[in-house]
């Protein structure tokens with residue numbers, strides 16, 4: 001459903017961030033994009049929704065050539081790509097519900113969204129999504145009163161409200177503790193399966209990528225140096241992607257305390273079946 005052919009990006013500064021990227025992503029596939037800092041992961045994700053302009057190649061989403069779009073046709077195409085950000089990108093002074101509804105901005109037009117009047121169906125769907133991501137109790141809380149994990153759940157609900165075909169996810173767990181990171185990755189994975197959504201997830205944590213992705217693509221200096229199953233990601237391949245390191249040394253196990261453990265009243269069992277169920281991790 002998404003096909004990149006010969007995609008390249010050179011920034012005006014002269015930095016070549018991507019070279020000849022060939023990638024095809026079928027419906028429903030969760031792909032993790034790994035690689036060292038500066039490898040081009042964010043650039044690749046942002047070329048797909050044209051937040052960054054590719055300088056070469058073709059990017060097709062179903063039958064639409066994205067690189068040729070501009071103006072309203074580009075805005076329309078962007079609705080089918082939900083973006084989830086590392087820093088959540090929520091508006092702190094707005095409520096959880098208002099933040100989720102801002103996912104409708106591409107649909108309802110400037111004045112209607114400015115006046116914060118959203119269609120009834122959008123509000124009903126936002127309720128359903130907030131329940132699905134485990135936040136039915138937090139609908140009228142201000143975004144700045146939430147924990148990082150809860151903020152990311154709002155970001156996920158907001159991205160889903162626009163009924164995307166593809167999720168572009170940029171370091172979703174970078175600011176989260178290990179247990180909350182797994183909960184968020186599991187949630188993204190489950191939602192992709194439920195909705196047959198494809199996802200590209202830019203992620204630094206290789207263990208998380210291996211655990212939750214169907215496929216891993218390794219970038220190094222703007223080029224794809226690995227494209228395969230999580231089980232194929234050996235120490236040799238990690239060295240190809242990241243450079244020399246003793247990959248087999250096991251780190252001391254970190255104490256895993258989820259930030260959500262500090263909010264025992266936060267969830268109802270029916271609303272968040274897999275994320276709070278004992279032994280789910």
Ligand SMILES: Nc1ncnc2c1ncn2[C@@H]1O[C@H](COP(=O)(O)OP(=O)(O)OP(=O)(O)O)[C@@H](O)[C@H]1O
Nearest residue numbers: 011013015016017036037038039040041042043044
């Ligand atoms: N706006 C920009 N202007 C100029 N060069 C840029 C810009 N953004 C990124 N680059 C360069 O492009 C290359 C790829 O950067 P990018 O941020 O895509 O890598 P990344 O793999 O996402 O890194 P990180 O994991 O640190 O976020 C780097 O050399 C970077 O310096």
